[in-house]
Amino acid sequence: MTHPEYILTISCLDQRGIVHRVSGFLADHGCNIIDSAQFGDAQSKLFFMRVHFASEDTAISDEVLRADFALLGASLNMDWQLHDAAQKPRVLLMVSKIGHCLNDLLFRYKSGLLPVEIPAIVSNHTDFYQLAASYNIPFHHLPLAAGASEEAKLAQEARILEIVEHNQIDLVVLARYMQILSPSMCAALKGRAINIHHSFLPSFKGAKPYYQAHDRGVKLIGATAHFVTSDLDEGPIIEQGVERVDHSMGPETLTAIGRDIESVVLARAVKWFTEHRILLNGHKTVIFN
Template identity: 80%
Template structure:
């Protein structure tokens, strides 16, 4: 298997970026497999993702990193180089609603999601048997309703211990129904994805699909985004919708909505795994 890498970068938009990157790769015995780029006229930033192989086995990742620094510095780049064959380590978090968890586990077991799921964390015990059926460690870290700030801090510290012990590169909140503290969000900055219904900021609280049914909505959907200290307002990664009508009861709306949530979250996780997401301020650039 030939070494393959994914280079992602952003920098001030200017002439010659693509030429500099492609010229560097060519001169170092690399072959571009696919490439995507985008220049944002508003932010005046340029974004690029290049998937390439190395034809000469003597050229190491460390050598490429060292050599590319000169190009990156000249163009004021923020950049990352990833091993395309590496399977990122994930930790999943869930409460009592398991459709997204079940979907991600199925995709993982089927080989549709090239990751290593190292642990499942929950504040309830509902899915410990599901975790066991996939031979994945299950960590029950309860947090009682009305818990004090100190109790919440202690529980979150235990969560972080599991995440760090497994060297998790991504944490997926697969319907984990606890609000993370600002310190927790900072600790997971850029490596935690959440999923929720797309009604927000409308229909907050319990049973959002029932609230939506009472208002006669015609579209329902889901949003996957990075976790930040601003509740449900992190940079959006993926969204989708489904059309509904007056003949559907709240249970039907809920079922349709959960299907959309599963698909949207899986796409977002896959984009992260394939290094297709670049931050552009409070937004994202996602190379499909």
């Protein structure tokens, strides 16, 4: 008999006995811990925990498990979530005219390496509608002209949020979507939108970062996946990657290498999010690998 599995994530003020009380609760409710990780941050004074467990007592329903844990969570003032481990998160992909990250994520999804559902792709261009069709994924073309008015931008974003709500999206991935989201859009997607920045933040922001890097003669280039916030490219960092380069490589070579890094870094960040391994810690993240 296969027992239902869950992933519990917790953050709260650090104090004695949290692990004991959580593990005791699970044992008392007929649950068997499969793996567990925890971290106490001395700076923020917060405690973080991720527990993967199986519910082995058929007499205890999902509703009872959640209701009872809510009492424990309230007693410790916890920010907690209980996820059904068998449920695949629903992901919306957004892209503009550069498709390497989109293509990589779709391949990982199709091959089973990324356990998600992708009910929609949104783009402000039509370049990848055929790619979406090859995966039988609805493609939504929502154009936004250069220099569009604030009213037009907000109307386009409202349509995106309608797609998010209609498809019950858990995560929005900006897979090289080259539009700045409005503060209201960032607020609506807080904690569930990930961007890939084509540079190793905080250096070389803006246009053509690999050309900037080449002009500076850098020896490492990289990419950064982070949560989207209204502070452009300043959201909590989830994952970063670098590759060593040298003087013989031109900006086109750096760009090609950089795109490979971007694809891998973004895929890691998405996978960690869908496995509920990322917890926010102020302007930083805790990643339970």
